[in-house]
Amino acid sequence: MMKKKQITIALAGNPNSGKSTIFNNLTGARQHVGNYPGVTVEKKEGKTSFQDYEINVVDLPGTYSLSPYSEDEFVARDFIVQEHPDVIVSIIDSSNLERNLYLVTQLMELDTPLILAMNMSDMAEKKGQDVDYSELSKLLAMLIVPTIGNKNIGTKELLAAVIKTHENKIKASKIHVKYGPEVQEEMCKLEQILKKDKELVNRYPWRWLVIKMLENDSSVLDIIRNCSVGQEATAQNEKSRSHLQAHFGDDPEVIIADRRYGFISGACTQALKETTIEERHDLSDSIDRIVLNRLFGIPIFALVMYAIFKFTFTFSEPVVGYFETFFGWFGETVASIVPAGLFQSFLVDGIIGGVGGVLGFLPLVLFMFFAIAFFEDSGYMARAAFVMDRLMSKFGLHGKSFLPMMISTNGCAIPGIMATRTLESKKDRLITMMVVPFMICGAKLPIFALFIGAFFPASYSTNIMFLMYILSIVIAFCSAWLLKKFVFQGEVSHFVMELPPYRVPTIKGLLLKMGERGWLYVKKAGTIIVLISIIIWAGFTFPQNSGVTKEGMTDSEIATIQLEQSYAGKAGSLIEPLVKPIGMDGRSGIALLAGVAAKEVVVSTFGTIYSLGEVDVEETETLREKLQKDPSWSPLKAMSFLIFCLIYMPCFVAMAVFYEESGSKLKWTLFLMFWTTVMAWSASFIVYQGGMILGLGI
């Protein structure tokens, strides 16, 4: 058999054009998610075979233009212009033709062969749009395939068109937008200069460079400045821009955008048969009249949030149980195979215990991802950002910030931090990332359950828990406000966001999205947590108990001695003076210190401290009694402790992810560590000392 020929195709298109759906149709389950080197945006790749070709399909992040605004868009742009895929498949939402074709006009400026997938053709038809495909194909000089992504219609035809385009070497560059003689003249001048740098024009299509220069695209201007003809080109560009400015009385970028849209309307008038697109009020508009209603908008938002939590908890609870049972069983099995001793303890307590603690949350996180994917694909998330933006922006956040914060509440800060990628401005993204860890995540929950149960009357416990949630939100918002006021002063952010039409998501699409994000979470959390679990385990295990044990001592007494002798124990007594002013002793200090590994470890550390050995985080009954009986605790101290736990530094895994996502900024990571801890200490200090003065300390 002949060896298959390999080609790479890239899928480009606006967000919400159905790009992921087409990608899933093309590649089926043969896909994987990786990272682009250096940046944190996911790279989705898949393979498919068609005729005698093995086709590598790269799904690029959605983008509206080849001028990038967010990190996502940078990646899409760089891949398209630098990596020279064999064919670009441009996916458009045909029911929103004009704006979707705007990106296509820019793709036409590249030398890469291009084909057009006119997706959502069902929606377009419903609107009464009748396209003469062969006419449009001629006008744009590329093959066109109508598709319906969610019904998997047009997939084969699309692949056939890819092969045909590749084999015939149909170049997209046959037809370009006509920018008019004035612009064209300036383009020629710039072209002549740029072509002197062979390396530059081999790397980037010159036409694209020239147009982006005239458009004043800052990222392209940077590229130009660093090339061998940089000075000359930059000087000429400034001359050209001011010449055009004088000629048209408007900036060249306006003229260029205008010409592109002009080209599009021209093509549409020719290729659309008798456009009967009367402005029929579609279903989307009707839904929005309720969902974005002045009165109902916010209650509906609250209801949706509630529904997501309810769904997540109701369905994940049994599965979390299975996971715990599994890890318990797995630990025991390993313990029964490996002989008792240091190595067994290392495997069971160190690795399985630590990894199990984080992976135990996986079902919860997955259900949450599923629910969120549903609201994203249906189009509601954009509305939620729209409804919330006013409130959020007052505090230096962005309408889209609520999503990461929500993922973190009861879920986990790690996927929360990763979800900040959709934010375009650096400031919005960093502020959101810094406040996400304040939310009460699933791992902090057991601490609150334990202490509220132990020190406050049962009739108040729900209210106190609720108060803690409110407090976490208040703290997050206040910190955001402080960051905006003092750290990111004067930095702007925008809210130019499409409100896409509502659509019915497909189960396959939702499951794939959930799996993709879930896998990323496992990979991130999994790799770091193993390392940290080992360090924590070692801290409690070494130096080994040296001969102080006497015959007849109970296991728990031995455990207490071991604890006091360990590095962790010594660290605890070291930090005792620091935590005394907030009403805590060295033992709580150790627990807090250990909690930096993963917050649920606070509870299991108390378990160790109170010599219970293994404590199941879910069943804290006995530990609760021990705490109640310990005279050194009081409700005030418990409150101070809880407030500290609520605010102090995020767990190591979250910080590692923060470090990566903030663009490897050690400065910000350290800032986050100190900022949260100082704030936690101050808040606890006020609560504890204030409470003492008020005489609540009994």
Place this chain on the structure above:
Amino acid sequence: MERTLNKLNPKESGRVKKILGEGQLRKKLLDMGIIPGTTVEVVKVAPLGDPIDIKVRGYHLSLRKEEAALIYVYVEEDKLCLS
């Protein structure tokens, strides 16, 4: 009459005259299809009074009022009033 987009009430529409501001935001607005001559309609104001939902080139776009304030539009009705 010429007004900035943030001053339009829901259901009012106009044609874009010019876009102020500079840099990224201005380019983004152009890329999203808001260029001189385009018809834009204010559809809705968010429950808390900001941002606004506008219809441009057949799709919905949301903008904060401060961004809408950069966009000058001719409002058709005003022309009628004046004549």
